[in-house]
Amino acid sequence: MPQQESAPFPLLAIRDISVAFGGIRALDGISFDLERGRILGLIGPNGAGKTTLFNCLSRLYTPTSGDILFEGKSILKRAASRMAEIGIGRTFQNLASFSRLSVRDNIRVGAHCRARTDMLSDGLRLPRMRRAEERINGIVDELIAYLELSSVADLPMAGLPFGTLKRAEMARALAVGPKLLLLDEPAGGLNHDEIGELGRLIRRMRDDRAVTVLLVEHHMNLVMGVSDKVVVLNFGRKICEGDPAGVQSDVEVIRAYLGDGKS
Amino acid sequence: MSVREESSAITAAGKPVSRFGARNWAGIVVVLVLAALPLFLANFTIFQLTMMLIYAIAILGLNLLTGINGQFSLGHGAFYAIGAYTAAILMEDAGLAYGWTLPAAGIVCFLSGFLFGLPALRLEGIYLALATFGLAVAMPQFLKLSVIEPWTGGVQGIVITKPDAPFGLPLSQDQWLYYFTLVVGLLLYWFAVNLVSSRSGRALMAIRDNPLAARAMGVNNALYKSLAFGVSAAFTGIAGALGAIVVQFVAPDSFTFFLSVALFVGLVVGGVGWLPGALVGGAFVVFVPNVAEHFNKALAGAVYGVILILLIYLMPTGAGGLVRKVADFIGRRMKSRPDR
Numbered sequence: 328m329p330q331q332e333s334a335p336f337p338l339l340a341i342r343d344i345s346v347a348f349g350g351i352r353a354l355d356g357i358s359f360d361l362e363r364g365r366i367l368g369l370i371g372p373n374g375a376g377k378t379t380l381f382n383c384l385s386r387l388y389t390p391t392s393g394d395i396l397f398e399g400k401s402i403l404k405r406a407a408s409r410m411a412e413i414g415i416g417r418t419f420q421n422l423a424s425f426s427r428l429s430v431r432d433n434i435r436v437g438a439h440c441r442a443r444t445d446m447l448s449d450g451l452r453l454p455r456m457r458r459a460e461e462r463i464n465g466i467v468d469e470l471i472a473y474l475e476l477s478s479v480a481d482l483p484m485a486g487l488p489f490g491t492l493k494r495a496e497m498a499r500a501l502a503v504g505p506k507l508l509l510l511d512e513p514a515g516g517l518n519h520d521e522i523g524e525l526g527r528l529i530r531r532m533r534d535d536r537a538v539t540v541l542l543v544e545h546h547m548n549l550v551m552g553v554s555d556k557v558v559v560l561n562f563g564r565k566i567c568e569g570d571p572a573g574v575q576s577d578v579e580v581i582r583a584y585l586g587d588g589k590s
Numbered sequence: 591m592s593v594r595e596e597s598s599a600i601t602a603a604g605k606p607v608s609r610f611g612a613r614n615w616a617g618i619v620v621v622l623v624l625a626a627l628p629l630f631l632a633n634f635t636i637f638q639l640t641m642m643l644i645y646a647i648a649i650l651g652l653n654l655l656t657g658i659n660g661q662f663s664l665g666h667g668a669f670y671a672i673g674a675y676t677a678a679i680l681m682e683d684a685g686l687a688y689g690w691t692l693p694a695a696g697i698v699c700f701l702s703g704f705l706f707g708l709p710a711l712r713l714e715g716i717y718l719a720l721a722t723f724g725l726a727v728a729m730p731q732f733l734k735l736s737v738i739e740p741w742t743g744g745v746q747g748i749v750i751t752k753p754d755a756p757f758g759l760p761l762s763q764d765q766w767l768y769y770f771t772l773v774v775g776l777l778l779y780w781f782a783v784n785l786v787s788s789r790s791g792r793a794l795m796a797i798r799d800n801p802l803a804a805r806a807m808g809v810n811n812a813l814y815k816s817l818a819f820g821v822s823a824a825f826t827g828i829a830g831a832l833g834a835i836v837v838q839f840v841a842p843d844s845f846t847f848f849l850s851v852a853l854f855v856g857l858v859v860g861g862v863g864w865l866p867g868a869l870v871g872g873a874f875v876v877f878v879p880n881v882a883e884h885f886n887k888a889l890a891g892a893v894y895g896v897i898l899i900l901l902i903y904l905m906p907t908g909a910g911g912l913v914r915k916v917a918d919f920i921g922r923r924m925k926s927r928p929d930r
């Protein structure tokens with residue numbers, strides 16, 4: 328496992344964060360750590376607060392209290408658009424494609440933070456623009472090959488099959504060059520074979536791209552199969568944390584899921 | 591050069607690679623026809639064609655904002671006016687050569703657009719359209735203000751001397767201004783196409799398609815949206831400066847909100863998001879009111895309205911959508927041939 332035992336602090340440390348929407352406490356004093364090179368599964372019934380937590384991590388929501396440390400530093404002062412550059416990439420629960428752009432251009436937008444240009448040099452094709460395009464295209468070509476998207480690369484996203492879109496959005500998130508990858512229900516809408524494939528892909532990304540993964544998923548076989556650690560949320564509270572086997576036998580977890588009518 | 595680049599702009603609208611060649615040829619033909627036209631036409635018609643190119647530039651600017659970045663403006667006439675006045679004042683008061691007024695108008699309008707875009711960041715869709723509409727309505731009044739009358743000439747406006755063709759070129763003034771405008775237009779088109787197919791342009795389109803995801807990918811939405819306003823206003827302002835030079839006159843009532851509406855109509859008729867559509871839009875703005883008037887002077891407005899309604903029914907996505915459909919149709923016919 329590509330893990331740096333020597334690192335003094337975890338890659339991600341969530342410290343007692345709470346989020347409220349009106350009367351609803353979507354998150355209520357959540358804390359956990361995520362070590363480098365690990366895959367953490369975040370589960371919980373519908374409405375438990377999983378996506379809300381992701382939105383805090385990508386700075387779309389600001390917690391009312393608590394702190395989020397990435398590589399030991401608080402991210403709560405950063406703008407949402409500056410999370411990519413420190414190495415936090417994500418996918419969305421429901422697709423969030425740039426639907427009129429091609430698959431390739433979607434991934435290129437993912438690599439936005441990997442180069443710098445300005446509108447004047449872009450419009451005039453100055454060397455700065457060419458250098459940026461070269462760098463971005465290098466990143467994008469590699470990802471298109473990695474995720475086997477070459478046959479659809481130049482087609483617009485709108486109209487592609489669901490599974491392909493999910494893979495394209497995965498490539499877009501990887502183009503950010505993330506140290507931490509947030510996957511919000513990547514298996515949603517995929518068929519049995521595609522889910523098996525996804526599980527292997529998640530491990531592969533961790534192993535050969537040194538990506539740490541925070542995985543939100545309802546598909547239990549997938550989560551239990553790939554995660555090193557599992558955190559369970561229910562009604563905004565953490566009710567359990569541990570290795571997959573331990574979590575599966577936890578009484579409170581079983582009750583939360585049965586109470587919700589899910590298995 | 592600009593012709594080849596055209597294809598990448600359309601990749602943005604989602605076109606497969608196979609028709610690059612056909613599109614190049616279409617672009618070359620259009621440019622050649624545009625270059626040849628003034629050799630055969632009367633000066634007044636050349637003047638009209640020059641205005642067509644000028645409106646096309648203004649619409650190209652609007653298209654960068656609306657088609658590429660997804661922000662509405664019903665007030666681009668205001669930036670056109672600022673560009674026109676910048677040129678007029680610099681030529682008549684500061685004695686600047688007309689060529690230099692274009693970059694000046696571009697810079698002034700970029701700043702105006704950028705500054706207007708900052709507060710407009712809070713507004714979306716129809717609310718933004720309303721705010722820009724307010725700008726367009728206020729502009730003629732503003733230009734009449736007595737405080738700035740020493741520069742703007744108040745209600746009287748400013749008269750500009752028409753430039754001659756330089757280097758003893760055997761061209762009439764109208765022909766020369768036509769070619770001057772054509773070259774400026776091609777350069778700006780080249781710039782727009784480059785922009786759209788670059789990192790900045792993709793950021794603009796990403797914001798249009800999904801602002802939340804764009805932010806998560808590291809795009810600074812606020813900055814890019816303001817910049818889009820600035821660049822768009824700069825294009826339209828340069829068009830305004832050209833308009834002032836060609837018409838030889840600026841006055842507040844040349845820039846009422848009807849101008850903004852005309853630009854918006856030109857944008858929609860040409861095809862939102864399709865850059866070459868600006869030319870179609872420019873032609874519509876200049877020639878359709880004439881056609882309507884020719885048809886029936888008393889009912890010109892009604893005829894114009896009917897033409898507009900028919901066009902929008904027949905090509906609901908503008909000329910761009912029509913071209914795409916035809917190209918797709920031809921593309922399918924070619925594909926179904928067994929030897930491919």
Ligand SMILES: Nc1ncnc2c1ncn2[C@@H]1O[C@H](COP(=O)(O)OP(=O)(O)OP(=O)(O)O)[C@@H](O)[C@H]1O
Nearest residue numbers: 348351353371372373374375376377378379380420
């Ligand atoms: N922007 C918002 N405004 C108001 N309430 C919200 C908002 N976002 C989330 N909530 C509420 O917060 C709670 C947690 O929602 P969240 O989307 O985080 O759940 P989840 O665990 O991701 O659920 P699912 O498994 O269905 O995706 C829910 O009660 C939801 O209605």
Ligand SMILES: [Mg+2]
Nearest residue numbers: 377378379420
């Ligand atoms: Mg969710």
